[in-house]
Amino acid sequence: MFLDRVKIIIKAGNGGNGSTSFLRNAQTAKGGPDGGEGGNGGSIIFEATDSMNTLYEFRFHKKFVAENGENGSKQLRSGKNGEDIIIKVPSGTVIIDAQSNKIIADLYQEGERFIALKGGKGGHGNAYYKSSIKQAPHFSQTGEITVQKEVILELKTIADVGLVGFPNAGKSTLLSFISNANPKIANYPFTTLYPNLGVCEVKGETFVVADIPGLIEGASQGQGLGHYFLRHVERVRLILHLVDVSQSDGRDFIEDYRIINEELKKYSEELAKTPQIIVLSKSDLIDEELLNERIERFKKEINLPFVVISCATYKNVEELKNKTLELLSKIPKKQPITIEKFDFDERDKDSITITRDDEGAFVLSGGKIDNFIRGVVLSDTRSFAYFQNRLQEMGIIDMLKEKGLKNGSIVKIKDIVFEYFE
Ligand SMILES: Nc1nc2c(ncn2[C@@H]2O[C@H](COP(=O)(O)OP(=O)(O)OP(=O)(O)O)[C@@H](O)[C@H]2O)c(=O)[nH]1
Ligand SMILES: [Mg+2]
Incomplete structure (x- = not known):
């Protein structure tokens, strides 16, 4: 059977969470932070091979999810990185972003590789945050969560x-x-x-x-x-x-x-x-x-x-x-498709959006917020204080004030809800 166009789902692995932990043993009653780093998630990589000449293998296998990174743990143990997934495709396969219809890669030659999605970054453990002024950080960072994407594989056979x-x-x-x-x-x-x-x-x-x-x-x-x-x-x-x-x-x-x-x-x-x-x-x-x-x-x-x-x-x-x-012998070989530069795996790290919900609460969202929230564990008063400071430092409080924030207003960030007081 022959198949030369197929839509598949790909997702890189999430990053593992960093760990919050403190050294405890017979010698040390109250030791320093020893929470290890979360592992990175596995990436999604395409590789061209001359030993395939149809996309038939994708007929039933349409979803590729790379392994998540493992969480870090105590005694500075880092979590294992997730395995990458290498998806073999016939040489001449063009990869298209299903959402924008833009070409993201042309896998032209045997062995050529393209990293379509990079695995999520592992979060830092609390040991990472230790500094001269912060001897016992009670927080760690969660791993980066990746999103799944749809791509179209289209085979444009390479023959002379x-x-x-x-x-x-x-x-x-x-x-x-x-x-x-x-x-x-x-x-x-x-x-x-x-x-x-x-x-x-x-x-x-x-x-x-x-x-x-x-x-x-x-x-x-x-x-x-x-x-x-x-x-x-x-x-x-x-x-x-x-x-x-x-x-x-x-x-x-x-x-x-x-x-x-x-x-x-x-x-x-x-x-x-x-x-x-x-x-x-x-x-x-x-x-x-x-x-x-x-x-x-x-x-x-x-x-x-x-x-x-x-x-x-x-x-x-x-x-x-x-x-x-x-x-x-007189006609040059055709070159791979020239691809307009386009970051398919672009991650939103900068956006901050403020909206109001039905109850008039301020709802914060966007890539910058997501990234920030990864480092917040609110089960702890110290980290809540840090969280509030950071909101101030990042200028988010001012942005909220511009939108009408006042004492007693409700602010929602993901699943965190708090009342604002000066
Ligand atoms: N007498 C004669 N018959 C030929 C010649 N070339 C092909 N044929 C016959 O023509 C018919 C069609 O040939 P194919 O090679 O299958 O044609 P095709 O162009 O591949 O056709 P499609 O696959 O249907 O597009 C077959 O019965 C062949 O045997 C030839 O040079 N002389
Ligand atoms: Mg024929």
Whole structure:
């Protein structure tokens, strides 16, 4: 089975919480803070591999959640970091942020990696906060909580050469003749249901050929299967455009040629500019005289170089291979997609939002608040004092006052609710 576009859910691991603990043993009745650091959460990493050529493995496996970091503990023990998840995808997979539809990565080459989401940072233990003025901090920091995201994986196969043409033009037959591939071949349209890749060897050199399922008129508007698969020709350097010169399906071969080009153009101007070798196929099915007549017509109406082949008699197949190699050597490889810089894993660390709820309470939210609240344990009067000081220092009290905060007002931060007094 073939699958070349799939939406998956990814989430990096949360950071583990730092620990609040004090050394207690036979020698020390009241020792210093010894709460260890929380471990970092695991990251989500994509890796390109040449050993896959479809996204089929994602058909049922659509959610990837990396391990959380462990909490820190007493005696300065740090929590273990969560394991990263490495998601293997076929080379040529483009990763798109499902929310903004922006491309975030193009995994082009075997082994190439992309860290999509970094694991949440572990929280500091209370030992971290010890200082000359604060000998016994009674608070620690909770780990950073990560959010899950949706991404679309889209495979844009990387091949050197793409075979295009009407259904039944003989594309798969040619692929089987010039490469190691064994595609299904039959005398009915749409035999090939998904792109096949084959490696072709000529004079000790190799190139990769992709057989693209039959295109028909209107393909770019979603007719047939062709349009759906055109993304697999986007990255080829050279197109072999097969045209059934015998007209065995009863159409006009010059019309066929024009229709396919029109479809390529409708899909993208770029694709229409990709160099082509025009291949007049199935030449054995008509007699010499008719063939010559059609060749003359082609020269007159299209006036571009072409190769006449037959896979039944092997006519010009070797020549076509040589010509393909020769042309390829002059065309540079296509580069990975240039990606507009965009921080997919951006974390809101600065925003502060103040709203009022139904009861008139001031509700504080935003990334800066979330981050701040990670270091607050309110079960303790000392940390509550610290919390109030920090609110003052961060300018949040002033911001609240501007919005009408006065003595006795209720302030809500996450699940903390308190009454404000000067
Ligand atoms: N006589 C003759 N028949 C050919 C030649 N090339 C292909 N055929 C036949 O044409 C039919 C279609 O060939 P395929 O290679 O399956 O065509 P395709 O372009 O891959 O078609 P789709 O996969 O449907 O898009 C098959 O019956 C082939 O045996 C040829 O050079 N001469
Ligand atoms: Mg085929």
